[in-house]
Amino acid sequence: MAENSNKTKLLSYVLLAAGIAGLAFALVLDFSGSSAGFRGPLLVAGAIVFLVGLYFFPTVEHHRSIINFIFLFPLLFTFAVTVLIPLALGIVYSFTDWNGIRLTGFVGFSNYATMFKDPSFVWSVLLTFLFVIFNMVLINVIGFMLALLCTSKMRGINFFRASYFLPNLIGGIVLGYIWQFVFNNVLIQITSKWGMMNSILANTKTAFAAIVVVYIWQYAGYIMLIYVTGLTTVPKDVLEASQIDGANALTTLFKIKIPMIASTVTICTFLTLTSAFKQFDVNMALTNGTGSVADFMGSYLTNGTQMLALNIYNTAITKNSYALGQAKAVLFFIILASVSIIQVRISNSKEVEL
Amino acid sequence: MKRKVIAALMAATMVLGLAACGSSGGDSGDGGSGGSSSGSDGNTIRLVNGKIEIDGTLKKLAEMYKEETGVTVEIESMGGGVDIQGTIKGYYQAGNMPDIFVNALGPEFKNWSGMLVDMSDEKWASDTDNAYVDEEEGTIGYPYTVEGIGLAYNKDIIEKAEIDPATLTDTAKLEEAFKTLDSKKDELGLEAVVGYCAEPTNLYWSTGQHVFANYLDAGLERDDTTYIDLLNDGGKFDEERLTDFAEYVGVLNEYSDPALLVSGTYDQQILNFASGKYAFVTQGSWIGATMTTDDKDAYDAAGNFEVGMIPYAFQDGIDTILTNSPSWWSIYSEGNVDAAKAFLQWMSEDTAQKVLVEEAGFISPFKSCTYVASDPFAQAMVDYISAEKTSSWHWLDMKEGYAMNYTGQVFADYASGALDTEGFIKTIQQVSEACYAN
Known part of the structure; x- marks a missing residue:
């Protein structure tokens, strides 16, 4: 042995x-x-x-x-x-x-130091935050309303669900080019009759709105699907009980449905938050960051619609400053990591309550 | 017993998992060594080509070369929006460098400094004006074609309107001619006098690089670097020359097709020119290939009109168009240098040049080449080159990302009316300073 x-x-x-x-x-x-x-x-x-x-x-x-x-x-x-x-x-x-x-x-x-002194980068950061706020609110509101429509008793409801979800299946680059064509070649035929000769992508403010719209169009269907799942799990007996008590549709929505799917709302909020932060492909294909800002921190900016991810990409690739791009990416990582940690904290505390 | 079976199964799974990792690791190792061993045996060279349009022609040449010498040339073509330098940097990190690869801009050559082979002693180097020569490193770029930047025009229309292009020697005369054409638009079948697009997302290169190139070079000797040196010194400009240039661009803005000025695409611009709807277009000799392939039907319908090119004469005395090789092939010093040199020499000689000129429509950068392409712009180019009325392309030495991230947008703002001439001059100076500051 x-x-x-x-x-x-x-x-x-x-x-x-x-x-x-x-x-x-x-x-x-x-x-x-x-x-x-x-x-x-x-x-x-x-x-x-x-x-x-x-x-x-x-x-x-x-x-x-x-x-x-x-x-x-x-x-x-x-x-x-x-x-x-x-x-x-x-x-x-x-x-x-x-x-x-x-x-x-x-x-x-x-x-x-360079990156925080650069007005165009500060602009990109601010613009990204603005974009995140717009998208978080609008996508959730629109997604939720679509979900309400798609859980109502209507004929052909599955067709509507599928078609609202469809844009999500198209890649962002392809989608960006399709919409660029729409804005530059189709919409302009209509607006030029009213004397607006330039495409809405030619002006920074309208171009930013265009990116927001396209992104909502792409993402709202996905969020809708999550809300649909949430809404269908609301117990029938609770709804019946409220009906017997005489609650109207609006009261049912605000007092029963929304509180019952609070956890779904949290998930969707963070999903839209992080994905809007990381927005890259639609931004790149639609405007590639172009657009001018007449006076920001004392300088004329030429990257009016360039968001953080695209700014990082352009710094590293087209301007050939890999290290500077990497520094920006580290900041990006810190922002996203803090958002994710907050998300985990909140979801955990919710679970304890349940 | 059962537990032992499960344990054995799990162990087996783990070993399999490791083996899978191992075999993939082994594969990549083999791939890497395969690349370098093929580099040393002298029978295979790998070329990364940046002009995807000529992929077919190059592959055909590679086959011819293999028949003649037994050396295999692998052609790897990239293009259509692929970030070529980024990909090559990836190859470098992975130890998978090609023997010959494409470089376009001055800063790109600088990035690779010390890793590119000096080809000054090659026979072809004394046969061309278009090689990329670095003061310290010698001839490190092999030119494979010549392209020209000038204001292209439709000869039929100009003749019908009784305008002699040779007389358009300054901005005022050009404006006069544009006015005449504008008043005869209906009888000439024109949509607009000039097809000028300042769209910043996809066409920044046309304005920010090619049109702007005229500020840097038009009218100068090939080795005159006055204005590019000024620009590279912190984004400075010659105020007087810039003002004249801005006024010229202002004329282009005024007489351009309003439908395409701010949001047009390259395809629409060339299609309209090929259909005879514009008298002038602000694109260079490369559109000849587009007109005779993609837009063939429209060009046929418009009667296959003759074309020509005039200099961007924004100052008195500017009489040159800008010609250069748009990018170059360089040999990687750790690769299969001798075989790569031999291949490039062969490419510059008669057999290969015949194919490149007659099939790919290239204008040869080599003086000994006697072939003339059937390309619509070939004759105009050859005329300027043989008269020695050409300037160089020093825009290639601008800072990386300068046109795409900075000036393209300024041209667009000028075109849309958001900036006037004075604002354009001021703004372009300001954004250049910002660009060169970091």
């Missing part, structure tokens, strides 16, 4: 050592720029050998946690490679002068 455990112990140590050596060798090969084709398989083999060694590791008290680790490893590894490492790298890059090809040095906080 003792001999057996000694054997296992030896096996375990050998395997662990071999695994680490394999991993280290593969990594050294990779970082030194070797083109040896076996370095990938070697890395994986090293990891497997290491895990097997860990499994045979002679311990009683930690055996369970080792097993847990081994089973979690593939997931943790994938999570680290696809989420954690890029996030850390991104934050590091925001303190450098990286241009997508090479990195010549660290610049401290100067990227962050």
Whole structure:
């Protein structure tokens, strides 16, 4: 028995050592720029050998946690490679002068200083907040009203549900180009009769309104579907009871239906909030951020309808300042992360109440 | 017993999962090494082409080259809104660099500095004026075509209106001619005198880059960098030249087609010109290809009229159009350099040039090439080039994103009337300063 455990112990140590050596060798090969084709398989083999060694590791008290680790490893590894490492790298890059090809040095906080001094970026941030507020309110109101219509007893209700939902299935870029055609080529035929020669996309304010409208058109159907689900879960007996008590439709709506679906309202509010923050594709296809602002913080802006995500993209890609774009993206991440944390907090407290 | 079976199953799943990760990891490793090993064996080169229109022609040339020399050339074409430099940067990060790739702008060449091969000693380099030459790094860009920026006109209409394009040598004379054409619009079948689009979302490049290029270069010697140097020095302008240029653009605004001025598209603009509805259009020689393919029916119906080009003469004495290679091919120094050099040399020689000129409609950048394309603008271009009445394209050295994010919108505001001439001059200076400030 003792001999057996000694054997296992030896096996375990050998395997662990071999695994680490394999991993280290593969990594050294990779970082030194070797083109040896076996370095990938070697890395994986090293990891497997290491895990097997860990499994045979002679311990009683930690055996369970080792097993847990081994089973979690593939997931943790994938999570680290696809989420954690890029996030850390991104934050590091925001303190450098990286241009997508090479990195010549660290610049401290100067990227962050530049971005807050730049009026066009401040404008993009403010515009995004404005867009979020407009969309959060309008999409929820319109989505809820559509949901009320689509839960009423009407003929062909499924057809209406499907057609309100349909715009959501079209990709934002395609949708943006379709609407651009509508605004520039179709609508202008009508407005030019009233003396408005320019497309509504040519003026910053109307162009912003156009983006809001197109986004509502795309997203309201989706929110409607969630509200429909919420409304159909309102118990029939409660509704019947209220009817017997003589409540009219409006009272039923405000005193029974809306309180009953309060959690759905929270979900929809945050869904619209985060998705409006991340608005990119419609913005890009419809106006690509163009539009002029005559005087903002003392300068003439040419990015009147450019929202945060598009601003980041343009900074990195078309202006070739990857590091500055990365710094903006870090700010974007902080904003979105705080919104998500607040959302989780609120939903959790609601659950406790229920 | 049952628990052991379950445990065994789970272990097997885990191993399978690892193996899947492993094999995909192995694949990417192989892919990377495949790329670099093909780079070293001298029999395959990979070219990233930025002009998707000529993908077919290039693939045909690659086949011809393979038959002749046994070297395989893989053509990878990008275009239609793909961010080419971004993609190549991705390739660089992944260790998957092509041997030859396309660069257009000065700042792009600067990004890759130290990684591009100097081709000054190649035979073709002494046969052209259009190579990309960097003072420190030598000849790092191979020109594959020449395009020209000028004010294109419809010869039939101009002749019918009895206007001699050679006399339109300053803004006042041009305005005079525009006025004459405007008064005869109905009898000439015109919709508007000039097709000028200042739409900022999709056509910023036409105004902010090509029309603006005339401020930078029109009338200058090919190596004269006065105005681009001024601009690159913190966004400065020559006030007098800018004022004359702004007045010229004002004339374009006034006589342009109001339906397309602020919200038109490239397709509509070229279609209308090809249908004979405009006497002038503010696009360069590349529209010849569009007119003879996409808009062939309309162009046939309008009688396949002859076209010509005049300089943007916004000041007295401007008599050049702007010609250049719109982008260049560069060789990556860690790639298969010798094979890539040999291929580019072959491309500049007779067999390949014949195909490029006659099938792709290119105007050859090489002096030894004798072929003339059937493109409507080819003759006009060749005339200017042989008379040495050409200037360069220094707009390529403007700061990245300058036209798209800044000036395109200013041209649009000027066109829509939100800015007057004075406002245009002031605003364009202000946004340029802002652009160059960060």
